Amino acid sequence: MSVGNPYVPKVMRIESVVIESPDVKTFVIETGGNFTFRPGQFVIVGVPGYGEAPFAIASSFKERNFFEITVRAIGDVTKALHRLGVGDVVLVRGPYGKGYPLDELERKNLVIIAGGTGLIGVSSLLWYVFEERSKFGDVYLLYGARTPRDIIRKRDIRIWGSKNIRIYLSVDRTDGLPWDGHVGFVTDFIDTLELPIENTCYVICGPPIMMKVSYKKLLGKGIKPNAIYVSLERHMKCGIGKCGRCLLSNGLYVCKDGPVFRCDKLPEREIE
Amino acid sequence: MSIRWFRYLGESISTDLFNILKSLGYEVIAPTKMGNNYVLRAVSSPDEIVTDFVRTTNTPKHFLYPNEVTLIRWFRSNGDVKVEAPLEVKKQAFMFIKPCDANAIRVLDTILLDEPPDPIYSSLRGNSLVIVHDCLRSDELCFCESVNARVPYVYDLWIVPTNGDVYIGVGSSKGQDIINKLKVEPITYQPKIRELGTNRIPKEMLRKLGELYESPKWREISEKCLLCGGCTSVCPSCTCFEVIDDVGTDLRSGSRVRIWTSCVLRSFTLVAGGRIIRKSRDERFKFRYYHKFVFSISRYGFYFCTGCGRCSAQCPVGMNVIEVIKDVCR
Numbered sequence: 348m349s350v351g352n353p354y355v356p357k358v359m360r361i362e363s364v365v366i367e368s369p370d371v372k373t374f375v376i377e378t379g380g381n382f383t384f385r386p387g388q389f390v391i392v393g394v395p396g397y398g399e400a401p402f403a404i405a406s407s408f409k410e411r412n413f414f415e416i417t418v419r420a421i422g423d424v425t426k427a428l429h430r431l432g433v434g435d436v437v438l439v440r441g442p443y444g445k446g447y448p449l450d451e452l453e454r455k456n457l458v459i460i461a462g463g464t465g466l467i468g469v470s471s472l473l474w475y476v477f478e479e480r481s482k483f484g485d486v487y488l489l490y491g492a493r494t495p496r497d498i499i500r501k502r503d504i505r506i507w508g509s510k511n512i513r514i515y516l517s518v519d520r521t522d523g524l525p526w527d528g529h530v531g532f533v534t535d536f537i538d539t540l541e542l543p544i545e546n547t548c549y550v551i552c553g554p555p556i557m558m559k560v561s562y563k564k565l566l567g568k569g570i571k572p573n574a575i576y577v578s579l580e581r582h583m584k585c586g587i588g589k590c591g592r593c594l595l596s597n598g599l600y601v602c603k604d605g606p607v608f609r610c611d612k613l614p615e616r617e618i619e
Numbered sequence: 620m621s622i623r624w625f626r627y628l629g630e631s632i633s634t635d636l637f638n639i640l641k642s643l644g645y646e647v648i649a650p651t652k653m654g655n656n657y658v659l660r661a662v663s664s665p666d667e668i669v670t671d672f673v674r675t676t677n678t679p680k681h682f683l684y685p686n687e688v689t690l691i692r693w694f695r696s697n698g699d700v701k702v703e704a705p706l707e708v709k710k711q712a713f714m715f716i717k718p719c720d721a722n723a724i725r726v727l728d729t730i731l732l733d734e735p736p737d738p739i740y741s742s743l744r745g746n747s748l749v750i751v752h753d754c755l756r757s758d759e760l761c762f763c764e765s766v767n768a769r770v771p772y773v774y775d776l777w778i779v780p781t782n783g784d785v786y787i788g789v790g791s792s793k794g795q796d797i798i799n800k801l802k803v804e805p806i807t808y809q810p811k812i813r814e815l816g817t818n819r820i821p822k823e824m825l826r827k828l829g830e831l832y833e834s835p836k837w838r839e840i841s842e843k844c845l846l847c848g849g850c851t852s853v854c855p856s857c858t859c860f861e862v863i864d865d866v867g868t869d870l871r872s873g874s875r876v877r878i879w880t881s882c883v884l885r886s887f888t889l890v891a892g893g894r895i896i897r898k899s900r901d902e903r904f905k906f907r908y909y910h911k912f913v914f915s916i917s918r919y920g921f922y923f924c925t926g927c928g929r930c931s932a933q934c935p936v937g938m939n940v941i942e943v944i945k946d947v948c949r
């Protein structure tokens with residue numbers, strides 16, 4: 348009966364929960380074995396009685412039996428998710444979106460700039476780079492969080508680093524915790540590092556101000572908007588271009604045309 | 620698009636059509652007069668149907684894409700959750716809607732049947748029949764001729780009464796099936812579609828609108844707007860929706876319900892953590908204009924506004940689409 352009805356979610360179970368930081372958890376969700384997605388796509392996950400919300404898939408495209416979402420407890424649905432544990436049921440729709448234009452990114456250097464939970468938006472791309480490392484030139488991950496405590500998906504970062512992905516971490520403040528990375532903003536790296544410019548794509552995902560500043564700084568270095576990609580977060584109710592909530596001020600939908608956009612295809616006001 | 624035309628030879632087109640529609644099992648939804656208003660509703664006799672009016676308060680959207688529709692129901696039992704999707708099947712014939720409102724159905728089709736199609740709309744629309752009656756009366760709020768919505772692009776039959784004759788255009792095979800039951804003769808000429816004098820927004824202004832998104836005039840013009848959402852609630856082509864989860868009194872079952880919402884509301888672009896994408900009045904005010912007049916053209920090649928004038932008629936502070944666009948472009 349529900350075949351072909353895009354509003355009908357699949358019933359899936361939580362396989363495990365990982366505590367990432369004081370307010371962020373990763374949920375590993377069992378798919379039953381035939382789950383496929385493209386890097387950059389997202390799922391809409393619901394808790395019965397609380398609603399649904401879109402989440403970037405943070406795990407590798409190679410995994411068929413499970414996928415991971417990393418969730419900050421910030422709204423009704425995410426707080427309800429945080430109360431769930433192993434074996435509990437979630438309602439899943441998707442995957443949705445176009446994801447990363449891999450054909451445009453491959454055979455180039457890649458500089459990925461992520462802020463806070465924005466790391467989740469680029470995780471599936473980093474997994475792709477990790478699996479297909481020879482398809483890319485120099486790859487950088489510049490990642491900043493509020494404090495050392497707020498660095499999420501630490502084990503992934505370590506794994507990615509093992510495949511010659513140059514990783515630079517920053518925190519806004521150390522809160523007295525041991526820290527040997529940069530203290531300041533992740534965008535500082537754009538000024539201080541010798542980042543590649545020729546034949547290079549830049550990918551930005553993070554809080555609005557961080558995206559805006561990163562974009563401006565990259566333009567200031569002479570990088571063209573058509574070499575810069577952003578992964579956008581907008582409100583969504585359907586994921587399939589009907590509810591109108593994620594419609595951008597140029598007529599593109601974040602859900603079906605994005606969530607990743609090349610900046611020459613976006614008005615600057617939407618790069619946030 | 621070549622339309623096949625017929626001349627009606629019977630006594631009363633409304634009686635004949637009503638009887639055919641009823642014999643085919645349709646619920647006939649038609650414009651009627653209720654007090655001082657004209658309202659689309661299910662009729663039980665052709666005598667209830669009116670044709671000489673400006674606009675109905677409700678629109679085909681209320682029947683094809685109703686407010687408050689259940690998307691799914693869920694039931695919890697023994698740690699498991701079952702999900703089901705109710706799908707209502709209804710045969711609805713819209714008899715004698717105006718060309719502008721038929722064109723609003725075209726907008727609904729474009730948004731809701733785009734891949735992947737909305738199953739609820741798809742079912743209601745697939746079982747529907749659209750019979751357009753040509754427009755007999757317009758007022759100063761109408762501007763269908765400015766947005767290329769004077770003639771219908773989506774219909775099964777198009778009734779055009781002229782000089783005592785009634786002509787019928789056929790727009791689909793379903794329409795042809797009905798024509799086959801009517802007393803008609805085919806004609807080789809096209810009846811004259813009269814001009815309504817509603818070309819109230821110069822076309823070059825609408826073309827210019829795209830470049831004026833950041834114009835400071837929007838701020839000035841939107842000052843008066845209450846951001847109440849009345850305009851979008853009466854709009855025959857607005858489809859934006861909100862979804863709410865309802866929990867049953869047993870706390871073990873519930874439903875997920877779709878309700879209409881509006882892009883002028885503050886909550887419309889609220890994202891995680893309380894951030895609002897379009898914070899200011901003017902950003903929210905102008906967004907509807909851009910969706911109707913600019914994004915629609917760039918993505919689909921036609922306007923998502925059909926010039927019906929309902930939003931202007933509805934507005935509690937008297938904002939008028941025609942004047943707003945002229946003011947911005949001036």
